[in-house]
Amino acid sequence: MTDQHKDALxxxxxxxxxxxxxxxxxxxxxxxxxxxxxxxxxxIADLIEQNYLNEERFAKTFAGGKFRVKNWGKRKIKQHLQQRGITGYNLEQAMKEIEPADYRQTLRTLLDKKRQSLRDDSPLIIKQKLVRFALSRGYESDLIWSVLGEEGGQEDE
Known part of the structure; x- marks a missing residue:
């Protein structure tokens, strides 16, 4: 092992x-x-062998952190992981860090908070703004509509 290799390592x-x-x-x-x-x-091979570098561990930590701290949706997390070269198995493992019930509840909480900040008389416009907001955070449209549908027209009252 050369001195340059030792220093770089x-x-x-x-x-x-x-x-x-x-x-x-x-x-x-x-x-x-x-x-x-x-x-x-x-x-890089030495770092992997010595367990300093582990892309599965990185992906899990990244996904869990961005979901819990920044309330990002799976689409946004996946996109950012792919930009960092994480694909396949490691990407799948990262997504398993997010519990479906927690995921749905986090979206529900985000939408409730956002709804309180919106000032508009039209329930349709409020719903459109909520959908756009949740999409921008990386949540899937079918889940967004499902969560909004659970509220059963509360906006109309």
Whole structure:
């Protein structure tokens, strides 16, 4: 193992220990440090072997955090994970971090809060604004309509 490899591995391990990272993020950081190609791949392999780098763990942490802290929907979480190079099995595992009952309740709470901030006499316009809001947060349209339908026309009263 060369001194450059040891140095890159030490810096990359520190980078990964600070917070969960993807291989893509580590590869980009290694390039910033002047480590490319086979050298970079060797460092990444060492990080995986030493469990500093684990994309399944990253995906689960990311998905759970964005859902619990930022109340993001699954569509938005998936999109952001895919932008970070997370696909397939790791993406599926990340989505399993979100309990369906919690997911539905979080959407319900978000919609209730948003409804309180809306000032309009038309129930139709309020519903449109709520749908647009929930879609922008990454929730699925069928779930949004289902949750809005549970309220059984309360807006009309």
């Amino acid at each position: 030490r810096k990359a391990a520190s980078f990964c220990a600070y917070q969960e990272r993807t291989q893509q993020e580590v590869r980009e950081r290694l390039a910033d440090w002047g480590v490319w190609g086979d050298d970079a791949e060797a460092v």
